[in-house]
Amino acid sequence: MHRIIYVICILAIFITTFINVDAYADDRPNVVWIIADDLSPDLGCYGYKGVSTPNLDRLAQQGVRYTSAFSTAPVCSSSRSAFITGAYQTTTGTHQHRTLNKKALPLPVEPITELLRRAGYFVCNSNSTMKRAGKRDYNFKFAGKMYDAADWSKRKQGQPFFAQVQIHEPHRDFVRAKDPDRAAKVQIPSYYPEHPVIRVDWANYLETIEVLDHKVGNVLKRLEEEDLMDNTVVFFFGDHGRPHYRDKQWLYDGGIRVPLIIRRPQKISAGEVCDELVSLIDVSAATLGLANIAIPAWMHGRDMLAENFRGREMVFAARDRCGSTLDRVRCVRTKHFKYIRNYHPDRPYSQHSGYKTLQYPGVTVARVLHLHNELTGAPAIFWTEKRPAEELYHLTTDSEELSNLAHDSAYTQTLQKMSSELDQWVQRTDDKGRISERDESAAVNSSNRWYQGRMKKRGFTSEADPEIYIKWWKNELGIE
Template identity: 45%
Template sequence: MKKVIKLIWVLPILIFGCKEVKEEKPITPPNVIWINADDLGRELACYGNPDIKTPNLDQLAQQGTLYTNAYANAPICSSSRSSQIAGMYPTTINCLDHRTINMTELQDGIKPITEYFKEAGYFIANGSGRDYLKKGGKRDYNFIPDIKYPANDWSERAKGQPFFAQVQIKYPHRVFERHEQNPINPETVTLPGCYPDHPLLKADWALYLESVQKCDDIVGWVMKRLEDEGLADNTAIFFFGDHGRPHLRDKQFLYEGGLQIPLIVRLPEHVDAGKIDKRLVSLVDVAATSLELAGIESKHKMHGKVFIGDEQEKRDYVFGFRQRAGDAPDAIRSITDGRYKLIWNQEPERPWMQLSSYKRSEYPAFTVYRVLHKNGELKAPYNQFMADSRPEFEFFDLETDPHEFNNLVSNRDYQEHFNRLKSVLQNNLKEYDKNQIPESEETIQKGKNGSQKYFKTKMKKLGLPEAPSDEELLLYWNKTLIKAN
């Protein structure tokens, strides 16, 4: 396999006017680091958000390439992380149901890329942010056996041994945390257009942005450490969110907010520094690209495409997948070509706002929407989300409707694009979905029981009844988020 990046640490041997010929240093395999932020959308200063300060990620983008059209292929952590580490779509490895209850082994010769790195002589590590030395990083894989990481930290490798390390950052996953140095005023933030202008939602959004700033702090710590240890010039760094942002219409759904992620890649010697890349990239591509950078060939054909260097492959479409999440069973698939977006609700009888005990306990918007709707105060287009059922297909023009409110399925002017995406999606799902094992009603009930137990425990912790009314929850959120400010 060709190397996609020729990692040379010296100037060309012959330079005009230079009498000396410098000896070339031996080419050594690059280290590869994944910095994986939990539940992070594109709300960074380097992506144009004016309400937030992310100096370390801004610097990383200046030193590398910022990808403006990168997507996760599942809008929830365990499904996405399983897909990332295998370089395969989560349905193909039976990993789409969140925290899959009836896990299976990876089939068809598929292996996590950690195995390929180990076989090539790499040291592998997985640690948790600044707690790297004390605590292993989040895995959340939906297959067996679990990956055994020999260490949390790359410092435990043999001298000169290349490494593949993951740094797992818990931010901005809920529960959000305040950023004491750079607090954000809820009254001045700009909510995404898919949400109504409501004081509770703005307060929640401001806390989300502060948690993103805490993520940025840890990225700065990682970058400084690489510099201090003399590793920066021979390390490829991939920074990304494991899926989209943790808000009502985003996480767990295949709308843009649930799948859009930031992706910044800094290569050794800062190749392509300051570049902005507008191509479609899927998070499933990071595994294939990481192996290619290290000159390692996978034994199984990955769904991921190489998006860096001489061997890069063009991606025409990005696919999205959603199945059961806690006590909210579902089956949704999506496809986009970057301009047009098709969502296939395979169980359209389920409402968008079916009970999700996790979201009801953690997301103020879940309660705000229910109370406003009950009182007839949730206006269009936001009230669409409260419908008793969904259309089987949703089709959007992302250029004119980036918040995905105007379903164009019945619009004759768009039939050609709708039919094209529908055909590509359904044809590809014949392969991608073939290994997905449907959960039995008994298994789904186990998922529901676990989520509802979580909800009761959370309510007790908050000092609320086990089964609070929406009005009681709303009072709690007002007291916590509004009065606290």
């Protein structure tokens, strides 16, 4: 009899324990990442004029808007390889854009989807329709099943989920602006030349951001209709900066500063604005924190939603090969200064990029103006024959990063300190940029073949005369 009572008690404890675990798991929030492709903080809620983003503005009003959030790379695959692991792409060897030599992640690093799945989460990844699989674009191989489905509809009842919703916009190709007068009203950074093609292209960029906003609204609407908003933490961010030629693929703020908005019911004051320095790999760590998963020792990200988080003193970013353009650039940024190191100063900023020649009409505009010696002031900096080995910018007074203070004696101490910080980061994180990419030539040749094929479809050779090519762009954009 005593034995039977003992067994019943043990079973009761066992059952109660599992009921509590299930209840605990059910109480953990869902986490949704809404990721925009190629987006700087050019949104209404960030004070940008001339663009209508009501859905994102509403999201910001309901949560916290970060003003100093940065990607670890200014290009898709490298940045995404970092924030899906929470580790710098330069540490995991995933820094070369769309490398042909993809390898498994070095142990013990793994995608956060694996950590979340083992903790009981349903993990999914969709495009903006939330019906089909979404963009991945990781520079590593993964042997297992990275996602359970495209969306969360197939999860078990009560199972928490982690969802990524990948929105293509405002990645090129842009949609055409509906208002023909929009181009005349746009605000363009001073490092781009004043030209009708530049203006129309920028107007189209803003129009495409409005498409993005509409798609974000659809995601939020579904969460509301399924009564999920009260137990779902929503992160909205861009994978890196805007798709213009001195922004994307560069370590200036136009390439790495991104919008980041977090809606966390009952935990974040509505309409809050945070100026703490954060990196997108901190989003990865925060996601694990929300799921009550311990942050692995190999992860560089920090739980930005933890009560003891006070922001970073500095953030780091890296640029390496992009398409056929070979490069290695590193930067460290504080709230007030940015230090950039160019490992190949002999190569001009404007070295050939087939991707940008194909996609960015501003490149051809600037090249034509440069040929005619009509490129002056800030736009001319990008077209100098060589780059400085070091760049230092006082961001408080020079937000566009145009006045290089690296050789200004008044900033010698700042230069030395930030250079030392970068040296330490390179060593501490085992930056793989010093190692030549295997199959680099094959990657370059593949990119060049793609470029030549696309140019041929437009009726040009790869060495197209920019004077003629600019006419093609004008026709394409509906100018003249």
